[in-house]
Amino acid sequence: MSPYRRWLAVAAATATATALSAVPAEAAPAPAPSVRGLSATQQMEQQRPLVAAASAVRWAVERGSYPGYAGITLNKADVTVYWKGALPASMRRVVDQASGQAPVKVQRAAYSMAELRQAAAKLSGQAVKLQPDGSGLIVSVPQAVRATAVPDVGVPVTVVAEAALEPVSRDDDWAPWKGGATIVNTDQGTACTSGFGVRNGSASYILTAAHCGQAGQRFTDGRGEFIGTIGPRHQDHDVELVPTSSVDGYIYVGTPTDSVAAPVEGWGWTFVGEYLCQSGVTSSRQLGRPVCNLKVLFYYADREDLVEAEQTEGQPAARPGDSGGPIYSIAASGKVVAKGTTTRTAGARIGFQDYGTAWRDFGGIVPATR
Incomplete structure (x- = not known):
């Protein structure tokens, strides 16, 4: 049975369960944790x-x-x-x-986003975040730091001591390549997760995290099959493209070995307050499904321009090896909507790059769809 048919079979059998739990019915894991009783x-x-x-x-x-x-x-x-x-x-x-x-x-709003970003350029810290209501900025500093003086940048600045988000660097995929699969940088000997298969005109790429490799380095799948050599990348935004022979409009959403995949419908902007999911390889190996209930909290206003979310039950939002993996929501059709790629994590918090930023950085790339 094709991955899509297996996905549809499970979805039909568990219409009220989260799509993140979709695996063959005979081995279905427990549903993802709920928020206020909702899946x-x-x-x-x-x-x-x-x-x-x-x-x-x-x-x-x-x-x-x-x-x-x-x-x-x-x-x-x-x-x-x-x-x-x-x-x-x-x-x-x-x-x-x-x-x-x-x-x-x-x-x-007291300040526009443009004014806040101009002020943020004068600050330093683990991260500089935008207050969602335009009231000022938040500077993240190490937990060991009790007090930090910040310069007057013309807008209110709140200093928050918290753990820094750290980089979080399916075993046997095949062409056309999917998102959510193991990708191995053979020059570094490190593994990450593919985000989404994307296209720009007739060219095909894998979108993933830039910290997974430098331009010219080689990626293979988990079994050594060649995917491509790293091409265009944006270091600060932590996104890069891997030119490859062909890509598919699916992402893996089961365990690393069951081949269950969900079709991609397109991409969308990300909003503070939105609930999302991530399907990194390491998390899928430990949980048997992706991580869900990631609530978006902040946009960053520093050079990385990331988005921060938090797993609402306090569970780990991502794990080493999830880097570059797909961040997504689920459309009314049951297909997934590309929202970004994983960059960093600290416990229940996750930092990711939203798809809209990659869309701008790489000249209008669009996800392969089914």
């Missing part, structure tokens, strides 16, 4: 109208020139758009139309 899939299902409304606003910001934009958050039953100054008439029309998907409210 991961149910949590995402509740958020779909909110994500659709937020995405309409986010695309308008991406395509236009809106210096007052400060951010977007998903709440329990509505979307909040934070804006400095008066909302332009063109954006008011976008907000009104998006409210047809889910309620969208606009709240005043």
Whole structure:
């Protein structure tokens, strides 16, 4: 049976369970932990109208020139758009139309995102994060540091002592290559996880984390079959492309040996408050499924420009070897939506690069779909 058919068979048999638990029915693991009694899939299902409304606003910001934009958050039953100054008439029309998907409210922000990013460039620390409501910045410092003086950068700065996010560097894939599989850097002797098969025109690539290898180094699968040589990369954003012969519109979502894969529908922007999942190889080996219930908390405002999320039950968000693996949500169709790739972790917290940043960095790459 093909991976897609196996995926559909399991999905049909467990319609109310999380899609992350999809493995052959005779060996299905326990469902992923729930949030407030909801499975991961149910949590995402509740958020779909909110994500659709937020995405309409986010695309308008991406395509236009809106210096007052400060951010977007998903709440329990509505979307909040934070804006400095008066909302332009063109954006008011976008907000009104998006409210047809889910309620969208606009709240005043003290600072725009552009102003906060300019201020963040003057700060240093483990990470510099944007307050989701545009009220200021957060500087992350080591837990051993009791107090840290920060320069006056013109916006409020909160210092938080916390563990630093550390890099987190399916055993036998084949062409066309999928996401969520073991990839081995034969020049370094290290292993990571493939993120998504992507395309730019007729060219095929594997998207993964830049810290998994340098330009010109070779990747194979877990059994030594050649995938490709590392090509375009963005060191600061921790994303890179591996040109390869062909890619497939699936990601692995089972154990490293059962070949269960989910089809990819496309990609989407990521929002504070959104629930996501990650399917790194090491986590799948330990859990028999991906890690779910990752709630997005912050966008970084430093050169790495990462996104931070937290596993809501306090479980490890990622493990060594998960680096580069797929971060995703589940669409109404049951297929997955590409949201990013794993970079760092610290306990229940995870830092990842959102797909939209990779889309910009590499000239409009799109996931291979099924």
